Amino acid sequence: MSEMSAKPTIYHEKQIKELCALHALNNLFQTRGTFSKSELDAICSRLSPNVWINPHRSLLGLGNYDINVIMAALQKKGCEAIWFDKRKDPGCLDLANICGFILNVPSDYKLGFVMLPLRRRHWITIRQIQGNFYNLDSKLDSPQLIGRSCDLIAYLKEQLDSKEKELFIVVSKEVEEKQLWMHQYVLPTPEPNYCPKLPLNGESPSESISSNGQYDYNNRDAECLKLNDVQNHILSTENNC
Template identity: 70%
Template sequence: MSVIYHEKQIRELCALHALNNLFQSKGAFTKEEFDSICKSLSPDNWINPHRSALGLGNYDINVIMKALQNRGYEAIWFDKRKDPGCLDLARIDGFILNIPSDYKISFITIPLKRRHWITLKKINGKFYNLDSKLDNPQQIGEDSEFLCYLREEMDSLDKELFLVVSEEVAKNQSWLKDRNSCYSQTNCRDVVEVQLKDLERGN
């Protein structure tokens, strides 16, 4: 079983950590590359709108999308009106979740509206939450458990999900299964009950 690469949070570089965790490689992306992308997106702005004013990070989705495109991938926004069951998980390289986040200095929480980027990825047959703020990767489970996890996350109005797929998969939309499955939800309680029965059998 391979070791899971998990990059920890530094300053406001969660977007950078998210992509390195997604690609499971230290230095797959760098702050210098992200800053260069910011400048290319807004070359004439004295204060760049795609990162924090102090240049410490806080990169937006435009930087993430461009960075992925430089590697032959696309980030696709997932419409929360659809059920995650319509996703072909085998054709998706990973997921990036955007959530609200408190801003802290030492032990003091400052009431600023901040956003945080988190990678969700399947490794060794299990899905993991590779949030850079976690001490260790958090196992979510297999496909059925992961779909339930996504449903719970997508119930929140202030969270957004992006699928990371290859250019080819993005072009032919093969990340999407039969469209009829887009609005038919699996009962997550049934999934949990089955797992408990498996535990009782010692599986």
């Protein structure tokens, strides 16, 4: 079998207890032991010291870590997690500058074979490996092939149609600081004596998820809004020619 047709070697950590956040992080970095349960527990303690019940993990300490723990863990590796406003088109994402994705989905809770009336949150990693994107959900028996870039965009659109799912984009610190995780568009040169009023008004980009893990939907019109503004301005320029 040639190298081109050989299947890529993919590290896929399987689900244990409530450690999906741990599995998602290790699957993202494609290395066994990138993080351990003790490291994530230490992050929980640092985020909320001197408390009897830590709000960043399950009551029994079996896992079920929240987004604050994941973000703190990523920062230790020089990465940031950016919440994506799912009202926007994932097509604005610049996949070349994105390390991977972490999808948060609702999950039922089982005790043995008994389904309990509890709603949990499940973390899933999506990342590119040798040109293809894979769903590395720790509940799957094996990695699930999504496909190329266009397939990923279609997949993300389908996932984000659900109100209960949230997407986080994992990028390097530099990409986050320069806002390079979305496509950069160059505005056309205006005609002489034409002074269009740009809708971009110098608005500051939305901030990352707050430390308490609450999503402020009203104030998180993230960078993808700028894509629509640019497109509207281009159309306006063409109509005035």
